Amino acid sequence: xxxxxxxxxxxxxxxxxxxxxxxxxxxxxxxxxxxxxxxxxxxxxxxxxxxxxxxxxxxxxxxxxxxxxxxxxxxxxxxxxxxxxxxxxxxxxxxxxxxxxxxxxxxxxxx
Amino acid sequence: xxxxxxxxxxxxxxxxxxxxxxxxxxxxxxxxxxxxxxxxxxxxxxxxxxxxxxxxxxxxxxxxxxxxxxxxxxxxxxxxxxxxxxxxxxxxxxxxxxxxxxxxxxxxxxxxxxx
Numbered sequence: 001x002x003x004x005x006x007x008x009x010x011x012x013x014x015x016x017x018x019x020x021x022x023x024x025x026x027x028x029x030x031x032x033x034x035x036x037x038x039x040x041x042x043x044x045x046x047x048x049x050x051x052x053x054x055x056x057x058x059x060x061x062x063x064x065x066x067x068x069x070x071x072x073x074x075x076x077x078x079x080x081x082x083x084x085x086x087x088x089x090x091x092x093x094x095x096x097x098x099x100x101x102x103x104x105x106x107x108x109x110x111x
Numbered sequence: 112x113x114x115x116x117x118x119x120x121x122x123x124x125x126x127x128x129x130x131x132x133x134x135x136x137x138x139x140x141x142x143x144x145x146x147x148x149x150x151x152x153x154x155x156x157x158x159x160x161x162x163x164x165x166x167x168x169x170x171x172x173x174x175x176x177x178x179x180x181x182x183x184x185x186x187x188x189x190x191x192x193x194x195x196x197x198x199x200x201x202x203x204x205x206x207x208x209x210x211x212x213x214x215x216x217x218x219x220x221x222x223x224x225x226x
Binding site: 107 | 147152156200213214216217
């Protein structure tokens with residue numbers, strides 16, 4: 001089975017600062033990778049998905065971008081954070097034809 | 112767009128009782144459904160899944176029921192324990208792109224187990 005590593009676990013950043021969240025996957029090759037955001041008390045919103053190196057699809061227009069420089073590395077970035085970017089960010093790996101495995105998440109607070 | 116929604120945002124049950132968490136979905140083309148448990152500050156964890164060619168599936172202390180006629184999904188937890196306290200999400204799976212599949216999540220139900 002796959003193992004997903006996300007870091008950092010928590011992050012406090014000022015408005016206008018850049019962001020880089022990293023997700024790496026072990027135990028699989030050529031996985032489909034996903035970035036989700038979860039607002040407090042809400043469900044998960046899909047932000048980006050990637051089916052391979054350099055292939056990024058965005059589900060919603062936003063202040064964030066994603067990159068996949070290596071097969072098992074998925075990065076979420078922003079050049080200038082907004083207050084509305086605060087939330088719980090989850091990386092997920094598709095580990096079968098249907099199922100997902102989630103990372104432990106990063107709690108981002110923009111102040 | 113179509114989405115997965117839950118009937119109740121919160122549910123409180125006494126320890127030892129059975130819990131039933133409901134979910135409605137709107138995409139009749141969905142062929143796979145998953146229940147996740149999310150504890151505070153952690154990522155969602157897989158509980159149980161069911162494919163659209165099934166009506167019922169049982170796991171350890173959990174049962175998922177699927178009613179395709181009314182597009183309703185439920186999660187039953189037997190003999191609820193304090194460790195079951197968490198947010199429970201149902202997710203609907205649909206295909207997109209060449210090989211990726213997207214999960215559409217409901218807003219979640221907060222289950223609280225009372226001593």
